[in-house]
Each structure stands twice: as structure tokens, then as C-alpha cells.
Amino acid sequence: MFQAKKNYLIAYGFLLPWLIGLIGLVLGPMISSLYLSFTNYDLLTSPEWIGIGNYTDLFGDRVFKKSVEVTLVFVIVGVPLQLLGALLVAVLLNQKLRGLGFYRTIYYIPSLLGGSVAIAILWKNIFGLDGLINDFLAWFGIQGEGWVSNPNYAVYTLIALAVWQFGSSMVIFLAGLKQIPMELYESASVDGATAFRKFKSITLPLITPVLLFNLIMTLIKSVQVFTSAFIVSEGTGGPSNSTMFYTLLLYLKGFSYFDMGTAAAMAWLLLIFLGLLTAVVFFTSKYWVHYGD
Amino acid sequence: MTNSLNFKKLITHLFVLGFGLVMLYPVVWMVSSSLKPEYLIFSDPGLWPKEVTFDNYIKGWQAVGDVTFGLFFKNSFVISVIAMLGNLVTCSMAAYAFARMNFPLKKTFFALMIFTIMLPTHVTLVPQYVIFHSLDWVNTILPLTVPKLLATDGFFIFLMVQFFRGIPKELDESATMDGCGPIRIYLRIILPLAVPALLTTAIFTFMWTWDDFFSQMIYLTSTDKFTVPLGLRLFLDSEGSSSWGALFAMSVLSLIPIMTIFFFFQKQIVEGIATTGLKG
Known part of the structure; x- marks a missing residue:
């Protein structure tokens, strides 16, 4: 009995740094940000309770609506393209190819580097008026424009940057594909199945659990995209708010306009949205994810 | 049979390698451009610098105030x-x-x-x-x-x-x-x-x-x-x-x-x- 109590104490000793962090830096701040979201707070004077004012203001705010729209376009266009690219290249690499390790490295490098400021700077340049993309288009006699400075295209340059980083999802797909028993493909070949048929009837159903995982991870990451939009638009979300991503607006509200209450309200809306999104994906997954019997 | 299989593998190799190189091109181009004199960066989109210089590194290192x-x-x-x-x-x-x-x-x-x-x-x-x-x-x-x-x-x-x-x-x-x-x-x-x-x-x-x-x-x-x-x-x-x-x-x-x-x-x-x- 005494020994057990002593061991509890030791266990809490091991947990202590984490517990302090959990209470002081996660749960405490979480609750306090919920409170702040109902206040006017500029960091210098003490918070003033305004009820749901921040939320109603946000829903009437044109820029807020734009930020939701931009983020949704980014997610709805970008996530399927990333997953599709990742899955196709993974399937190509999964056929006992020599130099697999080398290819995997090539495709993974963009994911490794893509989140950095350096690559965002590169992107700003290559999609600029004199950039690589327009040099390439000039070969075909097409006169390109400044893609990052055109409000119709700017968000698509950032989608391209996200899709370019499909490598980490691909590595996860590749690991999943290796788990599919070769015998399935062999007996399908004996029955005369075409490559497309094998993909549709064997690969696709058996990879759905990995697809679900990749889908959730990519969704969560995409909704929170920040660095690339910040660097490419030089912190403005421009031109004409066309790259005003949700987290960028949240940052501007909190740390440029010092409207911490609204920033906190946006953070809570983000949390609720991500929670709902994940729940919906999980709920629908039983209709399309195939778990082995 | 083996010939067509080999041919298929070759096509796969070419595609995977080619597409991979296209993906890496921007990064390699950035490395190459960093070694080019400023005036060549936009006039010469090729990978191999016609003129190699470390000026950009010297200038960049001192860049900010x-x-x-x-x-x-x-x-x-x-x-x-x-x-x-x-x-x-x-x-x-x-x-x-x-x-x-x-x-x-x-x-x-x-x-x-x-x-x-x-x-x-x-x-x-x-x-x-x-x-x-x-x-x-x-x-x-x-x-x-x-x-x-x-x-x-x-x-x-x-x-x-x-x-x-x-x-x-x-x-x-x-x-x-x-x-x-x-x-x-x-x-x-x-x-x-x-x-x-x-x-x-x-x-x-x-x-x-x-x-x-x-x-x-x-x-x-x-x-x-x-x-x-x-x-x-x-x-x-x-x-x-x-x-x-x-x-x-x-x-x-x-x-x-x-x-x-x-x-x-x-x-x-x-x-x-x-x-x-x-x-x-």
C-alpha cells in the first residue's frame, strides 16, 4: 500500500512538466480564450464584456467572409489534388521499381522544404511577372502575367505550392500499399484483370483506411495554412484580399489591430469548424472506408 | 511478354524521373540563380550559370542593417x-x-x-x-x-x-x-x-x-x-x-x-x- 502510493508520487513526478504545460499553456488558455472571445480586449486595458458582439461583428464583416471563402477554395481545390497526386505517384512507385529509395527522396524533398519562408520567397518569384512560369509559357508563345499580383490567380499559386508538397502523403500511401498482399494481384492477373481493374477493385478499397488518415491530416493542415500566404502577400492577404486566409486574418486582427477579442472568437470558430469537419469525415467514413474482415 | 514488361517499366521510370525532376526544378533553379550575377537571373532561365559568383552570398549575409x-x-x-x-x-x-x-x-x-x-x-x-x-x-x-x-x-x-x-x-x-x-x-x-x-x-x-x-x-x-x-x-x-x-x-x-x-x-x-x- 505504502509502495503503491510512493509509486503514484513518482508517476506524477514524471508527468509534472506535462501537467504544468497542460494546465498553464493549453487548458487554461483555451478556457480563457473562450472568455476573451466575448470581450473587447486590446491587451493594454482590461477586457470588457460585450456578449456575442465579436461573433455578430464577424458574420457581418466582408473581409471575414472573404477569408472563409479563400480558405474553403484552398481546401476544396487543394486537398483532393494533393491526395490524388500522392496516391498516383505512390502506385507508380509500388511496382518493384529499381531506385525506389531515390525516387521517394525526390518526391519527398518538396514536403521537407515547402513550409519554409525560403520556398515561399521562391514561389513569389517564379509566379511573378518575370518568373520561371512565364518563361516557360513564353516557349508556347503565351504572354503570362504576374500571377501572384492578380486577384483572380493569387490563391491558385498557393494551391500549387501546397499540391507541390504531396510527398509526405505519398510516403504514407506507399507504406500502406506495401501492406496489400501480392497474392491478390497475382490471382487477379490469372483471372485476366486489367491494370485499371486491379487498381479499382484491389488497390483502391484496401488503401481507404490510409486515405482516411491522409485526408484528415491534410484537411487540418490546409485549413491552417499561414506562412506561404503571409510571405507571398507580404503580410497583407492581398491583392484585394485574394490570399486573406483565415489564420492570416486571425493574426492581423490580434497582432496588427490588437483586437484580441475578435482573434479569440475566430480561433474558437476555427476549433468548432475543425471539430465538425473531422466528425463529418469520420461519420461518412463508414460508407467508403474498407476495413479488412 | 518480358519485352513488353521491360518496356512498361522503362516508361514508368522515365515518367517518374521526369516528373520528379520537374518538381525539383524550382529548387535547383534557386540554387543556381543564387550563384549568378544579378543581371543574369532573369535573362538566363537555364540551370547552368554562365558566370559563377559568390557576390549574392556576400551581399545577402550583410543584408539587414x-x-x-x-x-x-x-x-x-x-x-x-x-x-x-x-x-x-x-x-x-x-x-x-x-x-x-x-x-x-x-x-x-x-x-x-x-x-x-x-x-x-x-x-x-x-x-x-x-x-x-x-x-x-x-x-x-x-x-x-x-x-x-x-x-x-x-x-x-x-x-x-x-x-x-x-x-x-x-x-x-x-x-x-x-x-x-x-x-x-x-x-x-x-x-x-x-x-x-x-x-x-x-x-x-x-x-x-x-x-x-x-x-x-x-x-x-x-x-x-x-x-x-x-x-x-x-x-x-x-x-x-x-x-x-x-x-x-x-x-x-x-x-x-x-x-x-x-x-x-x-x-x-x-x-x-x-x-x-x-x-x-
Whole structure:
């Protein structure tokens, strides 16, 4: 009995740094940000309770609506393209190819580097008026424009940057594909199945659990995209708010306009949205994810 | 049959290689451009510089007022190394308690830990800023390092719990027979056997901290405290499009630590992603 109590104490000793962090830096701040979201707070004077004012203001705010729209376009266009690219290249690499390790490295490098400021700077340049993309288009006699400075295209340059980083999802797909028993493909070949048929009837159903995982991870990451939009638009979300991503607006509200209450309200809306999104994906997954019997 | 199979493989090789090279082209082009004289960067889109010069590196290094990129690199290294050590020590401690010890509320705490993994950082952002601001920690490295000393990266705890559970329990039991307490089991048995998980944690913490732009931008305000990502951004804003060569040169330098780690620990990194789904 005494020994057990002593061991509890030791266990809490091991947990202590984490517990302090959990209470002081996660749960405490979480609750306090919920409170702040109902206040006017500029960091210098003490918070003033305004009820749901921040939320109603946000829903009437044109820029807020734009930020939701931009983020949704980014997610709805970008996530399927990333997953599709990742899955196709993974399937190509999964056929006992020599130099697999080398290819995997090539495709993974963009994911490794893509989140950095350096690559965002590169992107700003290559999609600029004199950039690589327009040099390439000039070969075909097409006169390109400044893609990052055109409000119709700017968000698509950032989608391209996200899709370019499909490598980490691909590595996860590749690991999943290796788990599919070769015998399935062999007996399908004996029955005369075409490559497309094998993909549709064997690969696709058996990879759905990995697809679900990749889908959730990519969704969560995409909704929170920040660095690339910040660097490419030089912190403005421009031109004409066309790259005003949700987290960028949240940052501007909190740390440029010092409207911490609204920033906190946006953070809570983000949390609720991500929670709902994940729940919906999980709920629908039983209709399309195939778990082995 | 074999011929057509070989032909198919050849086509696959050509496609995979070709497409891969297209993907890497922008990065290689940036490296090459950083070695070209400024006037050639836009007039010569080829990869092989007609004229090689290190001027961009010399100019970029001195880029921003009275500080050099050397200081930014030093600041980034200090923060990344402390974050790495913090995560190694405190995440492994918490993971050991979860994987090997019994205590009241264990299940609740474990569920909370998993919950924190899914939590977007923005939800805690404002109050955390208020706390660090009231402690007078803004514009120091403390807001960027202290959270790592408090094991706030639940993901790594989870990773280590999974790994620790795979270490045979008999080892602990026989050590207990020999009179070892939990602390010695943690230090002498678990940690030495968990090197792969510790290495994965160290590598990813370093890389993520190195690239972390958002929190560094919020908490570091004066130029002498700036890290590499902040230095690049400052450079972009102050000189902007007028000196792409120098900007590329510093961007290339900023990627070197990550690339070096990748080439030394490729296996751990790729396996870490494949088995745990770490995002890249």
C-alpha cells in the first residue's frame, strides 16, 4: 500500500512538466480564450464584456467572409489534388521499381522544404511577372502575367505550392500499399484483370483506411495554412484580399489591430469548424472506408 | 511478354524521373540563380550559370542593417536546440508514466493528451501571448522554448508511448527484482532502448522549430533577436524584388541545415512519416 502510493508520487513526478504545460499553456488558455472571445480586449486595458458582439461583428464583416471563402477554395481545390497526386505517384512507385529509395527522396524533398519562408520567397518569384512560369509559357508563345499580383490567380499559386508538397502523403500511401498482399494481384492477373481493374477493385478499397488518415491530416493542415500566404502577400492577404486566409486574418486582427477579442472568437470558430469537419469525415467514413474482415 | 514488361517499366521510370525532376526544378533553379550575377537571373532561365559568383552570398549575409545573417543563424540554432532537448526530456518522461506506470486519472490524462494533439494552436494563442506578455517574456526566446520544456507537443508523447509499449515488460520486471526503482528503469532500460523514437522526436522538433515562422514572428520583435525565417522576411520587405540574387542566396543557406539533417537521417525521417503519419 505504502509502495503503491510512493509509486503514484513518482508517476506524477514524471508527468509534472506535462501537467504544468497542460494546465498553464493549453487548458487554461483555451478556457480563457473562450472568455476573451466575448470581450473587447486590446491587451493594454482590461477586457470588457460585450456578449456575442465579436461573433455578430464577424458574420457581418466582408473581409471575414472573404477569408472563409479563400480558405474553403484552398481546401476544396487543394486537398483532393494533393491526395490524388500522392496516391498516383505512390502506385507508380509500388511496382518493384529499381531506385525506389531515390525516387521517394525526390518526391519527398518538396514536403521537407515547402513550409519554409525560403520556398515561399521562391514561389513569389517564379509566379511573378518575370518568373520561371512565364518563361516557360513564353516557349508556347503565351504572354503570362504576374500571377501572384492578380486577384483572380493569387490563391491558385498557393494551391500549387501546397499540391507541390504531396510527398509526405505519398510516403504514407506507399507504406500502406506495401501492406496489400501480392497474392491478390497475382490471382487477379490469372483471372485476366486489367491494370485499371486491379487498381479499382484491389488497390483502391484496401488503401481507404490510409486515405482516411491522409485526408484528415491534410484537411487540418490546409485549413491552417499561414506562412506561404503571409510571405507571398507580404503580410497583407492581398491583392484585394485574394490570399486573406483565415489564420492570416486571425493574426492581423490580434497582432496588427490588437483586437484580441475578435482573434479569440475566430480561433474558437476555427476549433468548432475543425471539430465538425473531422466528425463529418469520420461519420461518412463508414460508407467508403474498407476495413479488412 | 518480358519485352513488353521491360518496356512498361522503362516508361514508368522515365515518367517518374521526369516528373520528379520537374518538381525539383524550382529548387535547383534557386540554387543556381543564387550563384549568378544579378543581371543574369532573369535573362538566363537555364540551370547552368554562365558566370559563377559568390557576390549574392556576400551581399545577402550583410543584408539587414547592422546585423548579419550569422546572428540569425545563431538565434535559430539556440532556439531549435533547446526545443529539441526540452521535447526529448519532458515528452519521454510523460510517455514513460503513461506507458509503464499506474496512477489515478491515468485514462483521463491520456485522453486529454490525445486531445491536445488535435487542437489548433490558435485556440491558445491569445491567452498564451497575454501570459508571456505579463511575464515580460516577449522578445526573448522563453515563449518559444519554455513550452517545449513543459511537453506541450503531445504528438511526440504519443509517439514515444507507442514505442515504449513495444519494449518487453520482462526487462522492467527483472530490473525491479534487482532492486531498481522506476527512475532507474526509465534511465537505464527504457531510454537506451528507445533511441529510434528519441531520434525521430529530435529530428522533427529541430526541423519544425527551424521552420516555425508564426510563433517566432509573434514573439521576437527586435532585429537582434531575429531567427533565420524572420531575417528572410525582413530582407524581403526591405530590399524586396530589387535584389533577388541575395535573397535567393540567403534562402538557400536557410535550407542547408534541414537538407543536411535529411541526408544523414533519411531512413529515420521517411520511416517516421510512414509509420506514424508525421506531417512533413
